[in-house]
Amino acid sequence: MTTSSTPSTPSTPSSDPTTAAGVPRAGGPGRLAGRTVSRVGYGAMQLERLNGDRGSALALLRRAVELGVDHVDTAQFYGDGFVNGLIREALRPEDGVLVVSKVGATADPGGRFPLRLAQRPEELRAEVEANLGALGLDPLPVVNLRRAETGPGLRAEGAQVVDIDDQLAVLTALRDEGKIGRLGISNVGPEELRRALPVGLVCVQNSYSLVSRGDEDMLGICLAEDIAWVPYFPLGSAFPGMPKVTDEPAVLAAAQALGATPSQVGLAWLLHHAPHTLLIPGTADAAHLEANVAAGALTLDDATLAALDAVPSRSGEPTFE
Numbered sequence: 001m002t003t004s005s006t007p008s009t010p011s012t013p014s015s016d017p018t019t020a021a022g023v024p025r026a027g028g029p030g031r032l033a034g035r036t037v038s039r040v041g042y043g044a045m046q047l048e049r050l051n052g053d054r055g056s057a058l059a060l061l062r063r064a065v066e067l068g069v070d071h072v073d074t075a076q077f078y079g080d081g082f083v084n085g086l087i088r089e090a091l092r093p094e095d096g097v098l099v100v101s102k103v104g105a106t107a108d109p110g111g112r113f114p115l116r117l118a119q120r121p122e123e124l125r126a127e128v129e130a131n132l133g134a135l136g137l138d139p140l141p142v143v144n145l146r147r148a149e150t151g152p153g154l155r156a157e158g159a160q161v162v163d164i165d166d167q168l169a170v171l172t173a174l175r176d177e178g179k180i181g182r183l184g185i186s187n188v189g190p191e192e193l194r195r196a197l198p199v200g201l202v203c204v205q206n207s208y209s210l211v212s213r214g215d216e217d218m219l220g221i222c223l224a225e226d227i228a229w230v231p232y233f234p235l236g237s238a239f240p241g242m243p244k245v246t247d248e249p250a251v252l253a254a255a256q257a258l259g260a261t262p263s264q265v266g267l268a269w270l271l272h273h274a275p276h277t278l279l280i281p282g283t284a285d286a287a288h289l290e291a292n293v294a295a296g297a298l299t300l301d302d303a304t305l306a307a308l309d310a311v312p313s314r315s316g317e318p319t320f321e
Contacts, residue, residue, distance in 0.1 A: 020096025027296025041071030043282035080107035104146030
């Protein structure tokens with residue numbers, strides 16, 4: 001991906017049914033950062049698994065564009081820069097792909113986990129600079145602040161416990177310097193979300209799925225404020241300890257009736273549940289990518305939606321051995 005002075009902007013209204021590449025939009029059109037994007041995007045984290053097969057990883061990104069994806073979510077700590085390097089190489093300006101990056105952690109290849117928290121203001125600045133260099137974008141179109149006060153996942157401790165106002169101050173300064181286009185936030189509760197609203201958030205990324213719907217109040221706030229809702233763990237996560245959408249009898253029944261997979265039903269429910277939802281399912285497999293995109297065209301009738309809405313919501317925390 002070549003460096004550009006400004007993020008690409010849409011030339012057509014949000015009803016535009018095709019991407020810049022002329023492909024029907026995966027899941028139809030949505031809005032993010034003031035532009036039109038396909039409602040089914042791509043979360044690039046799983047590309048780490050293709051570290052030994054760069055050609056397949058690049059082909060997967062190109063296939064996503066061919067399928068109508070024009071919103072990709074990434075971070076410098078995905079594969080210690082490997083994933084950002086792939087995105088820079090695979091995506092072209094004419095593809096019109098909106099690349100959303102993330103800060104709040106950094107790679108830790110030799111640690112217990114492949115990443116560690118990097119919540120302090122100077123660390124956030126360093127991660128923004130790292131994303132800029134790796135992606136070859138100037139500015140970064142959208143940067144998400146990944147908080148760590150609540151779960152699921154790593155919790156901030158000691159010096160990593162940083163007030164959200166201090167974090168937003170450095171990110172807005174970077175925006176004023178022209179290094180960031182727009183700001184989003186991830187892994188927050190209602191109070192933190194309200195404190196962040198004055199910076200002009202364009203998206204919120206929280207763990208959310210059919211089986212974990214504790215953030216309905218924030219979903220409403222985002223709808224009222226014209227903020228895109230971009231759930232991670234959209235199927236409840238494959239980590240042990242987390243409830244899984246694909247285990248639910250109602251989901252299995254709907255999948256059988258529709259001739260779809262349980263994963264497709266779970267993703268389709270998210271799109272039907274709220275109009276400002278954008279999806280970023282991740283995969284390192286081309287067939288799974290195609291199935292995820294196809295979920296955007298799945299129609300759920302009222303009876304099916306009622307059965308899915310009746311699935312109980314519960315919280316979960318991933319466990320790691």
